[in-house]
Amino acid sequence: MAKRVTVSIPDLLHEKMEQWRESFNLSKMFQDAVAEAIQKKEEFQRRIREDREMGEIVERLKREKARSERNYFDRGREDGFLWARSAGYDDLIYVVGGRVQENALKDEVLGPYFTDQAKKNGLLGGSENGVAGDYLRVYVEGWKRGLNDFWEAVKDKI
Template sequence: MNMAQRITITLPDNLHERLQMFKESLNISGVCQQAIDLAVQIEEIKVRTDIPAMEKAIARLRKQKQEASAKWKQAGFKDGLIDATEELDYLTLKYIGEGGDIEESIPGIKNEPTVKMWIDHFRWERYELEEDYFESEIYTQGWIEGVIHVWKEIKDKL
């Protein structure tokens, strides 16, 4: 035989006042039992959550993140190579190739946007349809590495 256990609950004054209007039509004990049962079921599900499944999900998502990062780093590097060989002028190539701050305008060139704004503009033209999946920081890092690679290859030949 199941024994029922008594517990006491505390209600805020405003809820207690509202409850008084419907006290006769509600099975307060039943309502509380249902609410507690639901809360306990949720906690039981949390405890039973299959940890290996969570670990699989983490590994899968981590792999997808790494693949996306590698994709955008490679795209940035390739675009940096192309821009360095086909687009960038000498001062810009030298500035970036020697580690200039891309958040700043290139010294000696007036009324020019920052290098970062230039990168963002051309990146947007190339990848505007993939904007939701674009990893700007990783792409920019790859782009800079591509430009630096070209600079190192050609600087002594100029």
């Protein structure tokens, strides 16, 4: 069902509309113009709502990522401390001296150990890059911290 609407227009526009009345379906043009304006407004509001929702999603994911990183750091720290307890002196000095390669999986001395730990903790994810690689780096940082904590507790007693 169609509804009638009264629209005010300037005199000059009315004169031109009268001249071209037979050439245009003014009612259809008005309907199309109003429908397009409403669609643009609704789309704009939807984008704002989605952006806000997207921002909330991103913030939630950042919190979850930080929590995961803390978990991997803590797991690495515990594993590093346990490894240090059974490690030989030369191996301890190797790690304490900062000689472990940045990519621990390729380290000439500890590469196989870190590869096993990465597999055990699900840190390979099919590649050494991406999120799994980021978590592996966090795990290794924690591992080194655990080893250094152990070293600090024993170095003066050796």
